[in-house]
Amino acid sequence: MTTPVPRSFELAFEGLYRLGYRVAFRILGDRSEAEDVAQEALARAFLRWSSLHEQPEGWVCRVATNLSIDRYRRRRRRLRTPAGPIGVLDDRLGERTDLVDALRSLPRRQREVVVLRYLADLSEVDVAATVGCSVGTVKTHASRGLAALRRQLGTNQKDGDDVRAS
């Protein structure tokens, strides 16, 4: 039995799907896994669409980020297991590992803002609307979160620059 799809979900689907995929791929670096995460996040959003449809982007980003980090940790455990498969060849693997570790070390609010602002590429206004705070607060959290990320990733670049460690 399939529930009728609300028109607003249909209209928002493509953008949310791409958003969820982008966040997941930046963390996981694997196309099929990122698609799986995006579908899971969209399915969960669909089940609670009545309460989400006004600001769904932030919620989808959060779910996609959490799912991705969980999958990344599971994958890392598998890779550490000698008998496990080592089939993933990703030249950004070290950077993604550092990124996941750095994100996990952030306080909840900073992590939320950093993910929405820099992983999902939402504007500061959209992040403020999603998180439910002022733009100034978003800037503060983004600045502090970014500084923490830099410390974690071992870079000294200025705000807005690339934080690549490698």
Next chain:
Amino acid sequence: MFEHLDDAEVPHAGALEMAHVLHRADLIRTKRRWVLVIGFSCALLAASVGFFVARTSATSPTTTTGYEFNLRRGTLPVGFPVPTTALVAVQFANPEYGFALAVHRGAVFLAATTDGGGAWEVRNDHLPSGLGAEAGYPGQFEFVGFTGYLWGARTPSAAPLWVTHDDGATWHKASVGPYVVDVSAIGLNVWAITDTCPSTVTADLVSCSAAVEESTDGGSTWSPLSPMSEGGTSPTAAPPQPVELARITATRAYVLRMSSDADIPFAAWQLAFTSDNGATWVNRPAPCTGPVAAGAEIAASSSDDLWLLCGSQASAGFQSKELFRSRNGGQSWVLVSSAGGVGTPAPPSPVPNAVPLAGYVAPLTIGHHNLAVASPTTAWLYPSRADLYLTTDGGSTWLPVPDLTSAGFADGGAGNITFLDAEHGWICEYGVGLWHTTDGVHWSALGT
């Protein structure tokens, strides 16, 4: 700023992806429903099991454990099963029918059995106030058929003696007292030792006076017998008096009581004897004197064969004891066994299997039901906080009963021992259990 981590190929988000998302949403919804159904079913199953277990335990006396019994709060309903570990003192009218005082959450109630002690159930959890839980010391009781007597109140406001004529279901005050320290019934003929002081082991110097009162109608009406003191000069100044009444027949009885004499450092015991239904009393010597005058118990196998066990001050579970026998109704006594070392000199060389040093005799016991004499040669001794001992040579030597230990009996407890005859006996140890013998030799555990 993380564009370098992006996928170069942007994925398609069309109808196929929408279908996958909707299918996955259905799976999530179905999974959530199953979790709910399974959770609800488990809760329902657990509730059903709990309900039926509780119901079963409330209707079957043999399935209640001490744990379930102790969990139960509030008043216990009549018929509620009682574990043998809750019994404090037992008494049997015949090999099947018995009563017990038992404890539940610090309060004393009456329990009964109809199968010789295997299964017990609540008979009355509304015993009269002032009896039972005060000072952690339960009252004492005696049953003859359906008529029972309950005494031992330690508060002046409580009635000293209560009587039941319906198996313990209802109790009525008896107009006797002001304190009742012992009762003995033979049929409907009941004697009560009354005192102006409560029976207690403390020795506050107050004026006390003991007397004997008799009822010939099962405790409904009472009248005093002749005074026990020679010349009828009671009351006399004395400390509180532990008193034991031993009725051999309806007309012959002994009253063992403690008195004091300002000229000697120790209390002394007196034995009053009557052979004419209390019309006249004769004082006879009681050999519990000096250091072994702190406690005493008397028992008899016949009208003239008396056993008197004397005890010293108690210390750490031990008490010096002297066992005397009289074959002429207390006119003369012979020391048959002794154990020294607590308040008395230790014997130069230990006597093998003498009366045990371990454990206490009355009044440091629950009532004075620790010595059971079956015949002139056979007797059982259960000193409080010690093992059960048996003598088969008239009290000269005593040995622990090995069957009891292997049946779970643990020395160190408190309770009572009671015999119907030389073969049928029960020993109750509060908190541990109940055991019985049907041949006077072998013991086995009863109930749960």
